[in-house]
Amino acid sequence: MDFEFTTDQLELRANARAVLEAACPATVVRAVYEGTGDGTALWGQLVQLDWPGLAIPEEHGGMGLGMVELAIVVEELGRAVAPTPLLATLTQFVPLLREAGSTRLLQEIAAGTVTGTLALAEDGVWHRPRMHTTARRDGRDWVLNGVKSHVLDGTTADWLAVVAQGNDGVGAFVVPAAAVVATPIEVMDPTLPIATVLLNDLTVGGEDVLLEPGDPAAAQAIERALQTSVTAMACSTVASCRRLFEITLDYAKQREQFGRPIGSFQALKHRLADLYLAVERAASLAWFAALTIAEDDDRRAIAVAMAKAAAGECQRLVVRDALQLHGGIGFTWEHDLHFLLKRAKVGDGLLGTAACHRAHLAEFLGLAAPA
Amino acid sequence: MKLRFDDDVEAFRAELLAWLAINRPSAAEMAAEPSVSTGHAPAWARRWTRTMFDAGWLVPGWPPERGGRNAGPIESLVYIEELAKARVPRTTNVQGLGIVAPSIIDYGTDAQIRHYAMPILRGEATACLGMSEPNAGSDLAALTTRAVLEGDQWVINGQKVWTSGANYADFCFLFCRTDPHAPKHQGISIIIVPMDTPGVTVRPLPEIIHPDQPDLNEVFLTDVTVPAHHLVGELNNGWAMANGSLAHERAMVWVNAVMGLEESLATLLVEAPALLDRLTPIERTLAVDQIVQVAIDTQAARCLGYRGFAKFARGAGAPEQALMKLYASEARQRVALVAAEIQGADAVVAGGVANDGHHAVDEPQGTWLEQYFHSFANTISAGASEIQRNIIAERILGLPRK
Numbered sequence: 001m002d003f004e005f006t007t008d009q010l011e012l013r014a015n016a017r018a019v020l021e022a023a024c025p026a027t028v029v030r031a032v033y034e035g036t037g038d039g040t041a042l043w044g045q046l047v048q049l050d051w052p053g054l055a056i057p058e059e060h061g062g063m064g065l066g067m068v069e070l071a072i073v074v075e076e077l078g079r080a081v082a083p084t085p086l087l088a089t090l091t092q093f094v095p096l097l098r099e100a101g102s103t104r105l106l107q108e109i110a111a112g113t114v115t116g117t118l119a120l121a122e123d124g125v126w127h128r129p130r131m132h133t134t135a136r137r138d139g140r141d142w143v144l145n146g147v148k149s150h151v152l153d154g155t156t157a158d159w160l161a162v163v164a165q166g167n168d169g170v171g172a173f174v175v176p177a178a179a180v181v182a183t184p185i186e187v188m189d190p191t192l193p194i195a196t197v198l199l200n201d202l203t204v205g206g207e208d209v210l211l212e213p214g215d216p217a218a219a220q221a222i223e224r225a226l227q228t229s230v231t232a233m234a235c236s237t238v239a240s241c242r243r244l245f246e247i248t249l250d251y252a253k254q255r256e257q258f259g260r261p262i263g264s265f266q267a268l269k270h271r272l273a274d275l276y277l278a279v280e281r282a283a284s285l286a287w288f289a290a291l292t293i294a295e296d297d298d299r300r301a302i303a304v305a306m307a308k309a310a311a312g313e314c315q316r317l318v319v320r321d322a323l324q325l326h327g328g329i330g331f332t333w334e335h336d337l338h339f340l341l342k343r344a345k346v347g348d349g350l351l352g353t354a355a356c357h358r359a360h361l362a363e364f365l366g367l368a369a370p371a
Numbered sequence: 372m373k374l375r376f377d378d379d380v381e382a383f384r385a386e387l388l389a390w391l392a393i394n395r396p397s398a399a400e401m402a403a404e405p406s407v408s409t410g411h412a413p414a415w416a417r418r419w420t421r422t423m424f425d426a427g428w429l430v431p432g433w434p435p436e437r438g439g440r441n442a443g444p445i446e447s448l449v450y451i452e453e454l455a456k457a458r459v460p461r462t463t464n465v466q467g468l469g470i471v472a473p474s475i476i477d478y479g480t481d482a483q484i485r486h487y488a489m490p491i492l493r494g495e496a497t498a499c500l501g502m503s504e505p506n507a508g509s510d511l512a513a514l515t516t517r518a519v520l521e522g523d524q525w526v527i528n529g530q531k532v533w534t535s536g537a538n539y540a541d542f543c544f545l546f547c548r549t550d551p552h553a554p555k556h557q558g559i560s561i562i563i564v565p566m567d568t569p570g571v572t573v574r575p576l577p578e579i580i581h582p583d584q585p586d587l588n589e590v591f592l593t594d595v596t597v598p599a600h601h602l603v604g605e606l607n608n609g610w611a612m613a614n615g616s617l618a619h620e621r622a623m624v625w626v627n628a629v630m631g632l633e634e635s636l637a638t639l640l641v642e643a644p645a646l647l648d649r650l651t652p653i654e655r656t657l658a659v660d661q662i663v664q665v666a667i668d669t670q671a672a673r674c675l676g677y678r679g680f681a682k683f684a685r686g687a688g689a690p691e692q693a694l695m696k697l698y699a700s701e702a703r704q705r706v707a708l709v710a711a712e713i714q715g716a717d718a719v720v721a722g723g724v725a726n727d728g729h730h731a732v733d734e735p736q737g738t739w740l741e742q743y744f745h746s747f748a749n750t751i752s753a754g755a756s757e758i759q760r761n762i763i764a765e766r767i768l769g770l771p772r773k
Contacts, residue, residue, distance in 0.1 A: 002373050003674065004681035009372070068372050249768055264771040269764035270757070276768060277694055284674035284691075285667070287372065295374050306667045313667075358663045365666060367643060367659045369652060 003287070005072070012065075013072045019049060020080040026336040032083045032190050033339065039083035039191075046084060047112030055090050060103060061110035067228065071235045071290035078236030078347065079243045081339045083191040085115040088152040091232035092118035095225040096161040096172055100210035104174060105159060117157035118229060119148035119180075119197050126226070126352050127360065131165035133199060135173070135213050141205035142166075142213075144173060147198055150350060154195025155182045162199065163222055166213020172222055173204045189342040192350065227304045230351045231289045234304075234311035237347030238282045241311075241318040244340045245275050248322045255327075268325065275318055282307075282314035302364050305357040312354025315344040376445065383446045387428065387453055394422055395459050406463035406732055407584045410497045410536025416463045420494030423461075429492060430468075437476065438492045444622070444684040451623055455630040463732070466535060467491045467498035469624070471544045474561075478604030478612050487542060487563055499540035501531040501564070501590060502613075508533075509758045511546075512555045512610060516592060518547035518562055520599060525562055527570075527595040533752065537588035538575045540566055545592075550607050559609035563601040570595035580744045586732050622683050622692065625676045628699035628749070629669075631734055635706045635742070636669045646713050661709040668702040690767045697759035700749035707735060707743035714739060 005013070023045045031037025046052070055070045056062025070090060077087055089109060093116030097104060108114035122132050133146025144164050151160065160180060162173045181198040211218035249272055252263030262268055289307035292300040319341050323330050330337045348354060362368050376384075396415045404413040412420070423429040424438035432447045433439030442450070454461050462468040468491060475488040490496035507514040516529025527547060537543065542565045550558030564571065570593045575585035604612050643662060647655050675698060679691030711718040718740045735742035735749075750756045764770045 001376070001677050002681055003677040004685060005372055249770075253770065260773065261771050263764075264773055266761070269770050270760045272768055272770065273697075273760040273763040276763060277698060280675060280678075280691060280694060281671040281698070284678050285671050287678075288670070288674045291372050291374055294372075297374055303670070306670055309663075309667055310671060355660075358660055358667075361663045361666065362659045365640060365663065367640075367647065367662060369647075369655055 003284070003291075005068075009069060009072055012069055013076065016073050016076040017079070019045070020076050020082055024080045024082045024084075026081075026339065029081045029083065029191060029339045030336070039085075042082065043084050043086075043112075046086060050110075050112075051086060052089065052112040053110035055094060056106050056110040060106035062106070067231070067290045067294035068287070070228075071231065071287065074232045074235045075239035078239035078343065081191050081240065081343045085117075085153050085157065087192075087232065087236065088117040088157060089115045092116075092152060092229045093157070093159065093161050095228040096163075096210060096222065097174070099221040099225040100172060102174075102207070102210050104207050104210075114158045115153065115156070116159040116161065116174075117151055117153045118225075119151045119154070119160045119162045119199075120222075120226070121150045122146070122148060124149055127356070131163060131170060133162070133164040135164035135166040135171050137166070137213075138203065141203050142171070142173065142209060144175070144199040144202040144204060147196060149196055150185075150194050151182070151197045152192060152194055152350065154197050155184045155193070160197065161210065162197075164199075164213070168214030169216075170211075170219050170222060171213035171215065172210040172218065174208045174210055175199075175202060175204060187346070189339075189346040191339070191343060192346050194350075223301075226351075227289075227300055228293055230308050230357075231286065231293060231304050233347055233351045234282070234286045234289065234307040237311040237315055237344055238279065238286050240340050240344040240347060241314050242279050242283065244318050244322040244337070244344065245272075245279050247337065247340070248272070248275070248325050251326055262325075271321055271325070275321055278314045278317045282310040285310040302361065305360040305364065308352055309354045309357040309361065312348040312357070315348050316354070319344050376449070380445055380449060383442065384449050384453060387450060388457075390426065390428065391453070391457055391459065394426070395419075395457060398458065401460075406460075408536050408539045408586045409463065409465050409732055410467075410499050410538060410540030410586075411732075412463050412494060412497050412539075416460070417494035419459075420462060420468075420492070424492050424494065429461075430473075444680075447623060448626060448680060448684075451626045452630065455627060455634075464491065464497040464536065464540075466500040466544075467496075467540070470500055471498040474544065474612060474615075475563075475603060477615065478561075480600070482600065483563065483603060490541075496541040497536065497539060499534050499536040499543050499566075501534055501537070501543045501545040503533040504530060505532055509755055511613075512559065514546055514548060514559065516545070516547050517551070518545075518549050518560065520549075521596075523599045524596045525599060525601060527562065527564065527592045527597070529592050531590040531592070532576075532588075534573075534588045534590045535586050537566065537573050537590050538585065542566055543571075543590065544603070546609055546613070549609075553607060556610045558607055559613075560606050561603040561609045561612060562597060563603060564592070564595060564597055568595050568597060578748075580737065580741045584732070622680070625672075625679070625692065625695035625699060627734075628695065628703070629672045629676050632669050632672055632699055632703050632706065635703060635710075635735075636666055639665070639706060639710045642710070643713070649715075650713075658713045661713070665702065665706045665709050668698075668705060672699050672702055693759070693763055693767055696754065697756055697763070700746070701756060703735065704743065704746040704750060707739050707746050711739040711743050 023042050053062035054065050058064040136143045158177055160175050162175055179202050182195040184195045252268055253261055255262050286307045289303040292303040329335050396419050400415045427435050427440040429438030431439050431442035431450045434441055472488045472491040475483050504514045518525045518527045545562050545564045547562055548558055549560040572591040574589040576587045577585045675691050679689040682689035735745040
């Protein structure tokens, strides 16, 4: 295994970071938090730079980059706390289209004229043996009914990929925003806005049926798409943690008490060493997961669950210590620290917490209780 | 980034595996005469070292005359992985082959290489590393064992402790104070001392696990005299050499730690179903979460190791390597503890084997609880975990010393 990024990948990271440092400084994030601005201008710039086409095949107008490259860009979104539809569109909507073998909307997405998201979770659960949202056959069409929770960009995405339960298994459908009732949820981190989505006797047919319920390949295709979404969320979360760690480290070097930098006290040194280790541990597992997806390796299911679990474990430690070690200043609204703190926490909550993914791992490792 | 190695690396692996299949010592042979100390090389181990040396498989990264084949760092990594997978120790004299011989080759004279390094490589001699002292543990540079040049002889007086393998080794790579007036890091030299020199007394220190097979020793040096030409490298340059030769090892030593961790986890996963079946549903849930966490730790150790190694192989700085000693040794401790706790009352049963033959004796072996206690050797020695955290904080993260 060669676990170093290529020159091209390192360049991509440097470029993405430079773009976001210029286009998404903390003032942009603060404006979103305080309701005085949104991510529209940022999105416009990212579209101009062809970011929406990053992971879309070249024949559909994209750049055709792989999962490792997507992970690199998503990390930068997490680092910058970027309020953009890119995360939901490229890591939640497109993967399900691709796994279903559909080319629907890819051209428009690559051009930046259309955004999408994934409506999968119900009552905050992403992995459910049987969905409550139903897909009932009606002639050649399907009729969807149910409530989806925690839909990222649920009120703003143009299209939603909906997963629903048919009599013979699970299926996936593409529906336009206008056909659903999306209710925004007031969330702690407005850069990752979520909504509850109501599907009320919604008829779907033709090319909007991505995977028919009863199609034996459907469940696996959905699972594989979700692996990309989960890995991306892990990458975003770890990158937020890395930034938190860097800021906290700088603060520990500068802030003086008792006539010396607080970072010279061994109690803090050991905590910072442990934070560094937690970030590197989670980052390396996230990259490994991205790599198993990029190469479609057999270990991908386990690697993805480990990545999301480690990302959750990482934020648990880093969020606590970043806030604690900043002392009172980090507790104030006017300091920018809380944007990252909240983004990291939300990143653990969405697409399955650390504990949820450890439970998946228990099954993958053959440790689950016999039925 | 890619999961697979290049074809030439795979060809190297195939050649090694084919050679191992024919030439490796058998499990029965190793179990019949296990090594009882890191200074002890049983007859099979001596033959095995010689066989590897002759075939250029002892230190693949070195030239043929030193028992290698000029292999690159990636091949060397594959080599260590495959030996561990095949359950064949690379050596029973870990410090001799890993630190002492390379240091003599790097810093010693031709005569020293001929008389001391080459016999280690040919399986004819073993060496121990005389570093720690009663008052110089984590603060190694505080060592006080004194060497004074009188005429053409060094006269050495002092005491070493925690000297692995000293009870069987042929010679000691001894760190001595040669200039008591210089700052503590600058007055240290390295002198080769044959263990049968008059005035050298070894007192084994039975350990908390398997006291019948001590590996650690006290070494007392009373008016020990060795010829002046036993000085290795420059006078008073011992500290710099120590860092140089230990750095050698750091690039690769994590592989064995990670593979030990993987082996522990694999064993635990095999034993888990029977252990878990005895538990109530809630106990089981708690236990399973612990196992899953050490499974994540294990994969993370592998990934962190590869991450640091990928940078090292490109000649770049690899801060991840400094993390590996700390992370892998603590993870190994957690696996043993988790396994012992899931065993419950049965964990207290003693009587695991001291050495199964195919591990070096300094690796945790025996029952889970024995392994747990044994694992502290790795979180205490070679820079305790607390020292590792200081090193990470100061040297990698740039936090002020004071």
